[in-house]
Amino acid sequence: MSSKANKNRESQKAIVNVAVAVIHHKDQYLLGFRDAAQHQGNRYEFVGGKIDNNESGEQAVIREVAEETGIAIQDNTIVKLGRLHHDYGDKQVSLQVYKIELTTAQYEQHKHCQYGLEGQALVWVNKRDLLTEQYPLPAANKTILEWLSVPTTIAITYPLTHFKTHSDPRSAWLQYHQENLASKSWVYMRVKDAMSEDIVGRLMRQRPDISVIVSHDADYSFLMSKDLVVENKHTSEQIVAHHLTHTTLMQWFDSIQDSSASTQLISHTHPLFVSCHDAASINAANHLASTRLQQQLPPVIGAFLSPILMTQTHPHAEPLGWETWSSLAQLADMPIIGLGGLSPAMIDQALTYGGISVAGIRQFY
Template identity: 25%
Template sequence: MTKVVQVAVAILQKTNGDFLLASRPQGKGWAGWWEFPGGKIEQGEAPEHALARELQEELGVTPTAVQPWITRRYDYPATHDASAKTVLLHFFFVTAWQGEVMPLEGQSLSWQSPQHVQVSPVLPANAPIMHALALPTIYAISNIAEMGKPQFMRALAHALDQGLQLIQIREKQLTRDALSALSQEILALCAPYQAKVMINTDIAHARQLGAHGVHLTSRDLMQLQQRPAHLLVSASCHNPLELAHAAALGLDFVVLSPVLATLSHPDAPPIGWETFAHWIQHYALPVYALGGMTSQHLSKALQGGARGIAMQRGAWLAD
């Protein structure tokens, strides 16, 4: 069996969301390729300790605010300058540090925006993380059934002005024709903001409308054997089995619920923050917390390892 190399990886991130990439120096495998800073976890070493050690050795900084995030496995093929190997990458957000970032190993450094990565080539194992970092922290779900269309469209326009970048259209009470007309209106409204629109459940309909992606119910997820191509694909999950299936399919992100009690499903017992954090520890995909969420819960979700929060009612509350 191939030995798995454990690696601690740092996403050094500024308050504006920009993150640091480093080029691998000459003399190392995959020289010239760009990656997140970090390095091998030694035998018996905790990933957090390896992260701090590597950042000190590579960049001369000491992390002071660290949050565990995604864990991903990647099988590197053999190249002319490196042998084949399998790595298990433990990604951490590092949002504060002591010291000035310096290239202590002769590497090039570059701060990049998640939406516009301008350096290349990026190490294959790091590429999916770029897509995950481009996901916003708020995932809004439409709520026309309760609000009515005029009020909802006003709330959506306001949210887009405030920076909303990801919305799911979920209006099961509508006929297909009515849903098509509504979706076209929402897509047109979102286009100038470059906000991404997901269609609930119907893959063919999402493609027909030219939507950015599809959001699958947990039932749809468990029946799916292959991820749909050329779409953003997310899914609702409620237990570790569904989370595992979503990861095996390589979806773009998942929503885990209900974290707290919710009006939509009053009979569903909430899993709570402790279980939420436990289930997504070392998970491979970005996760949004759903169920009773308001904007005040965002920091709690991030502390638990989430990418952000998903909201149906809370997303449309007036400031």
């Protein structure tokens, strides 16, 4: 056997498949602490462990949580966040990550437990402290923290054409969104206008509380001008992610089939959201997510998968329906956001079918 074949075989042997449980009750999250003698020791970690050959990731996470904490989660809603591969040099891990919210009764029963059933220290931490890395985690977990930053609802702006009957559509667009966006909401700026950057920037300055997702190819460099930084030093920080349309995603994927093209034309500065409609686009999104992790770029933190139901804006688009949507969501290596005919009140249904968030226009203002 060649040395290359031996190397590939050893690489395969070194991969450890792990199920990870992100357990929480509201904004309190459960972490264990790794002993100094363990791999990636002296760090906190989410509950979890190796997936046995005869079990699925979900079966493994139920078993590991019971063995490590005594918490029975088989009747809780278990939502797949995504899958990650990380190379530590001395070990490669493939993580299947699940999010589980405990009931109040479960939390009250276990919130005072300082040690797990295997003797490891346990601690409940506030989500804000977790996301700001007050509790150091293994390197592979950094993407999980990015995933957890995504809220359960995301508003999408109306296109400018929605205000075409007004004498000044741009001013009408700006006034409507300034007055009607919920406080501290995440907003996907889908204006559908080639010269929209200025009104998006004005909305951001007028609503410094919102977090913004913008098109990956939009030019918002003007937000860094000295005058605007003085006026509102946080404006540029409001952009939390860039977005790739389904068309752009598939163009990127097609390009890498024919050459050694990289993600050079796709933002290297921010995490990404992508839009998917089918198994082919989810496959492309998975490749993009893997590529960015390998290149140590900000990760893909969510995929808008649509349409679930019939919508007024796309009346001719065939809706997926909840069952098909759920099957597609299971293929994704990143969190899935439901889109298409939904309202914020449908978040529990989305969670049940495998999503982590819902997004939309009409019902989200």
